[in-house]
Amino acid sequence: xxxxxxxxHLVLRSPAQRVALxxxxxxxxxxxxxxxxxxxxxxxxxxxGSYGVAPGxxxxxxxxxxxxxxxxxxxxxFRFPRTLAAALVGAMMALSGAVLQxxxxxxxxxxxxxxxxxxxxxxxxxxxxLFPAFSGGLRPWIAFAGSILVALAVRSLSHTSQxxxxxxxxxxxxxxxxxxxxxxxxxxxxxxxxxxxxxxxxLAGSINAASWTDVRTLAGWTAVLLPxxxxxxxxMSAMQFGDATALGLGAPVALTRNLQLAIAVxxxxxxxxxxxxxxxxxxxxxxxxxxxxxxxxxxxxxxTGALGALLVLFADLVGRAAFAPVQIxxxxxxxxxxxxxxxxxxxxxxxxxxx
Amino acid sequence: MSRVFILVAALTAMALPAxxxxxxxxxxxxxxxxxxxxxxxxVALNDQIVALPLYELGAPVVGSAGRTDADGNHFxxxxxxxxxxxxxxxxxxxxxxxxxxxxxxxxxxxxDLIIGGPYTDPGVAEQLQxxxxxxxxxxxxxxxxxxxxxxxxxxxxxxxFEARLQRYRDNVARLRDYLGDPEDISVGLTFMFPEGAEMxxxxxxxxxxxxxxVVTDLGFREPAAIxxxxxxxxxxxxxxxxxxxxxxxxxxxxxxxxxxxxxxxxAYEKFAPxxxxxxxxxxxxxxxxxxxxxxGPTMAGLDLALELIESNIAARPFTPFxxxx
Numbered sequence: 001x002x003x004x005x006x007x008x009h010l011v012l013r014s015p016a017q018r019v020a021l022x023x024x025x026x027x028x029x030x031x032x033x034x035x036x037x038x039x040x041x042x043x044x045x046x047x048x049g050s051y052g053v054a055p056g057x058x059x060x061x062x063x064x065x066x067x068x069x070x071x072x073x074x075x076x077x078f079r080f081p082r083t084l085a086a087a088l089v090g091a092m093m094a095l096s097g098a099v100l101q102x103x104x105x106x107x108x109x110x111x112x113x114x115x116x117x118x119x120x121x122x123x124x125x126x127x128x129x130l131f132p133a134f135s136g137g138l139r140p141w142i143a144f145a146g147s148i149l150v151a152l153a154v155r156s157l158s159h160t161s162q163x164x165x166x167x168x169x170x171x172x173x174x175x176x177x178x179x180x181x182x183x184x185x186x187x188x189x190x191x192x193x194x195x196x197x198x199x200x201x202x203l204a205g206s207i208n209a210a211s212w213t214d215v216r217t218l219a220g221w222t223a224v225l226l227p228x229x230x231x232x233x234x235x236m237s238a239m240q241f242g243d244a245t246a247l248g249l250g251a252p253v254a255l256t257r258n259l260q261l262a263i264a265v266x267x268x269x270x271x272x273x274x275x276x277x278x279x280x281x282x283x284x285x286x287x288x289x290x291x292x293x294x295x296x297x298x299x300x301x302x303x304t305g306a307l308g309a310l311l312v313l314f315a316d317l318v319g320r321a322a323f324a325p326v327q328i329x330x331x332x333x334x335x336x337x338x339x340x341x342x343x344x345x346x347x348x349x350x351x352x353x354x355x
Numbered sequence: 356m357s358r359v360f361i362l363v364a365a366l367t368a369m370a371l372p373a374x375x376x377x378x379x380x381x382x383x384x385x386x387x388x389x390x391x392x393x394x395x396x397x398v399a400l401n402d403q404i405v406a407l408p409l410y411e412l413g414a415p416v417v418g419s420a421g422r423t424d425a426d427g428n429h430f431x432x433x434x435x436x437x438x439x440x441x442x443x444x445x446x447x448x449x450x451x452x453x454x455x456x457x458x459x460x461x462x463x464x465x466x467d468l469i470i471g472g473p474y475t476d477p478g479v480a481e482q483l484q485x486x487x488x489x490x491x492x493x494x495x496x497x498x499x500x501x502x503x504x505x506x507x508x509x510x511x512x513x514x515x516f517e518a519r520l521q522r523y524r525d526n527v528a529r530l531r532d533y534l535g536d537p538e539d540i541s542v543g544l545t546f547m548f549p550e551g552a553e554m555x556x557x558x559x560x561x562x563x564x565x566x567x568x569v570v571t572d573l574g575f576r577e578p579a580a581i582x583x584x585x586x587x588x589x590x591x592x593x594x595x596x597x598x599x600x601x602x603x604x605x606x607x608x609x610x611x612x613x614x615x616x617x618x619x620x621x622a623y624e625k626f627a628p629x630x631x632x633x634x635x636x637x638x639x640x641x642x643x644x645x646x647x648x649x650x651g652p653t654m655a656g657l658d659l660a661l662e663l664i665e666s667n668i669a670a671r672p673f674t675p676f677x678x679x680x
Contacts, residue, residue, distance in 0.1 A: 050459035070462055073485045078458055139477070191493075198474050202452035208458070209478025318437050325450050325457035326423060 026296035027303060034306040038087065041310065045083040045317045046075065050324045079354075085210035086316040086330065087309040088218035089271045090281055092225075094308020096267035097282025098289075098301055102171055102236050105259040108280035111268035114173045114261075119150025119181040119278035120269065121203055124276070125184050129191030140217070142274040150180060153260065177192035180286040205278040205331020207316045214274045215219075221270045226305070229263050232256050233298040240297075278331045281308050284338045311338055313327065372445040376467065379510060383490035384473070385480060390488045391467050393511045397462050398487075400471030401453045402431040404652055408503050409470070410445070411438055411653050414510035416677045418454040418464045433651040436610050437659075454605065462486045470509065478678045499568045499652045526661055527572045533669040534573065540668070541601040541676060543636070545591075549614040552620030554591050556599060561587035566605060566645065569664060594606030594626035597634065602676050603643065603668060610647035619644055630680055639674040641669050 010028060012021040046062070047055050052072045057067045061075040093111060100109040111117050125140055158172040173244025177342040188196045237257040246253050268282065289295075291302035313335035322328075376391040393539040398418040399406035406419035421429045421442065429449040434440045442449055448464055451457040453471075461469065469489040471480060483489040490509065500520070507516035531537055542602055544563060546555040551567035557563045558581055559571045591599070608619040624628050631637035645663055650656065 050457050070486075074459055074462055077485050078462075078482060084452045192588060197454050197475070198476065201476065206455070208456070209476050209482060211478065211481065261617070320457070325460035327451050327455035327457050330456070 001084040021298075022296070023299060024293065026293050027293035027299050030293040031299070031303055031306060034189070034303065034310060038306060038310055038313065041082055041313050041317065042087070045086075045313060046079050048072065048317060048321045049079055050321075066275050074229040081215045081340040082207055082210045082316065082320075083313065084215045085218060085274065086313045087209050088215065088222060089207065089275050089278065090223060090285075090310065090312025091305040092218065092271040092308070093278050093312070094285030094304045095226070095229065095301060096264045096271070097284075097308075098286035098304040099236075099260050099264040099267070100282070101286055102239065102297070103257050103264065105240075105242075106170055107203065107287070108278075109170065110285065111264070111272070112177060112277070112279070112282075113170060114265060114268075115150035115154050115177045115180060116147045116265055116268040117272055117279075118177045118184070119146040119148070120144070120272040121277055122146055122150075122180045122187075124185045124202055125187050125191075125199045127188075128202070129187045129195045134286045140214075143273035144269050147272055148176070148265065150176065151261075151265040153267070201329065203331075204329035205276045206327070206329040207275045207312075208327055208329075209322065210275065218274060221266065225263050225266050228259070229301060230298055232259055232263075233296070233301060236260065239246040274328075278312060278330065278334055280338045281311055284334075285311060288341065289319040357361065361450065364368045374674050381488075381490065383505075384493040384496075385477075385489075385491040388488040394468040394509070396464065396466045396468070397510065398420050398450060398464055398469045399473050400469065401455060403433045404472060404474075404502075405408035405470050405492075405506070406431060406447065407433060407438060407440075407651060408506050408653050409510060410440060410447075411655060412503075412507055412510060412512040412515055412553070414506070414512055416452075417466060418448040418450045419463060420451055420456060421449050422452065423566060431654075433610075433647060436647050437651040437653055437655050456483075458486070467507070470506070480487070482488065483503050494652070499564055499657075502652065503654065516654075523654065523657050523661070526658070527569070529671060530661060530665050531573060533665065538623045539576050539578055540603065541578050541600040541610040542570055543581060543599050543604040544570065544607070545604060546598065547619050547622050548606070549618045551621050554596075554623070554626050555595070556581060556584065556589050556591040558582070558584060558587045563588070564605070564650035564652045566660040567648045569657060569660040570605075573664065593630075596627045596630050600634050600676050601636055604672060606632065606642060607650055608646065613643045615645045635674065635676050641673050664672065 008025050009144055010023045010025055012023065013019070043283055045054070047058050051070070052063075053071050053074060057071055060067055066072055096116075097110040100113060101107055103109075104113075106113075111246060120143035123142045127139070127142050154173045154176050157167040157176070160168070164331065188199060191199075235246070235251040235253070236248045238251040239253060239256065243253050271278070285308040286300075286304045289300055289307050292307075293303060295303060307331065311334055312330055315330040318337070319328035319330050320334045376393070376395070378389040379392050380387055383391045388619070393414055396417045397409060397414055399409055399416055400420050402419050402421045406421075408414055409416050417432060422432050423429050429442055431441050431447070440447075448460070450460045450464070453474055454476065456476075458479065461483060462501065466487045469483050469487050471483075471491050472494050473491065475491055480489050490500060490504050492672040497505060503516060504513075504520075507513045534540065542559075543559070544567060546557065546563070555602060557567060559567055559575070559577050561567050578599060578601045580595070606619065606623070608614045608616075627633070631642070634642060636642045643663075645660070651659075
């Protein structure tokens, strides 16, 4: 099965050699390290919180033994779904950013570029400020509808008789996003203060209300969207060299781009609908993954997803535990932690690029 | 041995309220729940709107959402000003901000009842149901009196509340007699931040707590420009400030270190230069600054607002404002 291993790469071939994978060892090692870090952080997240639960009690609770009803609640109903939701949301936002950067060939693309975050924000703020009685259980659906509507509007407005162009798509996204953000700001400014404060909490990207229903939603959509994305990764690799080259290599460029945009919007819309807009993850994670370990598109997506999960899981843990009982939304922590890390990565990678 | 006995006794005492409580059904904005007839450990999900009125009623509040100042200290908004209470001088524990609650900190307090409102994240309220019945009381719809009545009912303090309310109503009737025809006196309500960046105008039916309730109960007239507003509270244009003119204008400000009466007057000047000359109420000394506790949603807030109106309006000569037809 394994044959002709070039230095620093692992080559896998299927028995009939219909599929061959050439995987850089460094990226595999980094992926393994990130996965280990994710597991460690998950354990730490389950063992940390305002309610004093000894690690042994957490372990017994996870094994299905009831230490007390209160501890059962804390571990199973509060910490576990929150931990899983944080990781899943992080992975989804990161993957959305990676796909958008590839589809638009713009390294600054992220979910806010195509109006997904702004659409969700406008929908939720409108309901919270103007129709507070309806904004409870319907919130994820309202956010999802807002995201999808705005993404579709950007897509259709940027489409011309000659087809769509990446630059037109980006410009339309920026313009429409700015317009939508101004409406959201007006609602927050002129709405009743308590309602506006409630909406602001959601806008900051908070995972504190994550439930098992949210985890099932996030996991279900990830199970559908991630394999679909990985199936397009070969065409995505070709598209990195431009549409003409990709077409020359036989990649179905138009189909792949439409599929990519649909998947990117899906990832971001689902994640945003559950926890609110999480800034920077979709921008930072793909770049960080690229700088940590250059790899082919498929492995790059996995690295990006793992990094996004790690970033948001860390942000949520710090936000809920570092200054407890003060709760800091994960969205603020991702910005505070993520941006400096991103800058350091950029600076450290500069000499390597220059050589 | 004695230490073990004390520990067991203490744990038993903590557990007893939860174990042996009689319950009853109560219907709140978020549904019908079985709640203790006499709650022993209540967590309030808002300091000013829930914790203060509950504490005033004598209900056992063990935890409350609160605010955090620039130095990182937690405080109950309006607590020291209105009732002289804060986290430091009560047994109330801080459980996060009203829009950033720490559910585990709430669970650690072992409450038997949790009370929030429309400002409570519905997802968080669902989580809290797993700890104790969590009632969301819609104070915006109920208004200050009915909200306090609901709190009294929930906590078994109805007798206490109705007695204080009756005294307040008697004082309102007495003041109406002093005023003569309050329906002929127009009163405007404004709110200013010390930064002077924006000014809010409230309808008498607006959500400005005790003072708006008192103004309504006394039967003052609302200036036409305020009646014409489409919402209960409006971020008002500086260019239209003269439209707010009335016999009396009550300008409220939140009590905080940088919000002194002098700073608030300066903030009005910054917001709308020449504002005092533009308003006959101000020119004639009938623009009255009132501090934060007068808009707190408590019986103490109602009593204070009533007293301040009595001392500022009743039995004093004033220059009436003739509103344009």
